Amino acid sequence: MIYVNAFIFSGVVCVIGQIILDNTRWTPGHVTSLFVVSGALLDVFAIYDKFVIWAGGGALVPITSFGHLLIHGALEKAEEFSLLGLSMGMFDLTASGIISAIIIAFVLAIIFKPKH
Amino acid sequence: MDKKRYKDLVSVYTPKENKLYNIMKSFLIGGFLGIIGQFLIDLYITYFDVPNKEAGTYMIITLIFIGSLFTAIGFFDKAVSFAKAGLIVPITGFAHAMTSSALEYKREGFVTGIGSNIFKLSGSVILYGVVSAYVFGIIRFIFLGG
Numbered sequence: 001m002i003y004v005n006a007f008i009f010s011g012v013v014c015v016i017g018q019i020i021l022d023n024t025r026w027t028p029g030h031v032t033s034l035f036v037v038s039g040a041l042l043d044v045f046a047i048y049d050k051f052v053i054w055a056g057g058g059a060l061v062p063i064t065s066f067g068h069l070l071i072h073g074a075l076e077k078a079e080e081f082s083l084l085g086l087s088m089g090m091f092d093l094t095a096s097g098i099i100s101a102i103i104i105a106f107v108l109a110i111i112f113k114p115k116h
Numbered sequence: 117m118d119k120k121r122y123k124d125l126v127s128v129y130t131p132k133e134n135k136l137y138n139i140m141k142s143f144l145i146g147g148f149l150g151i152i153g154q155f156l157i158d159l160y161i162t163y164f165d166v167p168n169k170e171a172g173t174y175m176i177i178t179l180i181f182i183g184s185l186f187t188a189i190g191f192f193d194k195a196v197s198f199a200k201a202g203l204i205v206p207i208t209g210f211a212h213a214m215t216s217s218a219l220e221y222k223r224e225g226f227v228t229g230i231g232s233n234i235f236k237l238s239g240s241v242i243l244y245g246v247v248s249a250y251v252f253g254i255i256r257f258i259f260l261g262g
Contacts, residue, residue: 003151010150011143017201018142022135028204029240035205036245044252057153060172061206063241070249078257086253090246100177101214108188109218109230115190
């Protein structure tokens with residue numbers, strides 16, 4: 001059943017992005033930025049947490065999960081170190097994703113030639 | 117040629133995109149990626165004995181790797197022009213933005229090319245993610261108690 005939920009959630013998020021792309025002058029960069037901000041916003045009242053429980057991996061695949069993971073990393077450290085913890089823990093949960101994206105992109109850029 | 121006539125001419129030759137067809141494609145492909153995400157999590161938990169919490173991270177890294185590799189071999193751009201938001205909104209779009217800007221500026225050298233341009237497209241995701249998570253984090257921490 002979680003596979004159906006994952007399909008629906010991830011699909012609906014992509015459809016929202018597609019509707020924005022088709023009906024405005026926004027670029028993909030605008031859409032992904034908006035979605036990261038919405039992911040963080042939805043977690044002010046722990047709404048995105050419910051999506052993650054409901055849709056599992058389907059809620060982690062869209063870029064909205066990046067905002068969700070940023071705010072959760074920050075809040076986890078904030079419990080221990082108060083407001084300073086927000087900046088200490090910001091990248092705790094997303095660091096592995098960002099670091100691997102940087103390393104992979106760099107290595108592949110060295111190996112491959114650009115295609116046009 | 118005045119502006120209005122020019123606009124009319126352009127609109128005649130701009131290909132009309134079928135919005136409903138685009139929505140259908142992005143729903144199916146985006147949803148399919150969601151299923152792959154959940155499948156990878158289950159796969160890692162069942163066969164590689166990864167703890168539940170880390171399985172999501174491994175899944176994200178796997179998708180980033182796939183997205184970057186397909187970008188590097190030149191397949192991703194063709195796939196995006198078909199799938200549109202179905203591939204841009206998932207984490208593969210983030211990997212694509214990073215790898216494609218690294219590749220594109222490779223000829224300008226390692227420091228002034230790859231180094232200063234690798235975050236060109238994906239930087240806004242990180243910037244606005246961090247700023248919004250900080251502001252919303254303060255709100256949640258102060259008013260709702262973490």
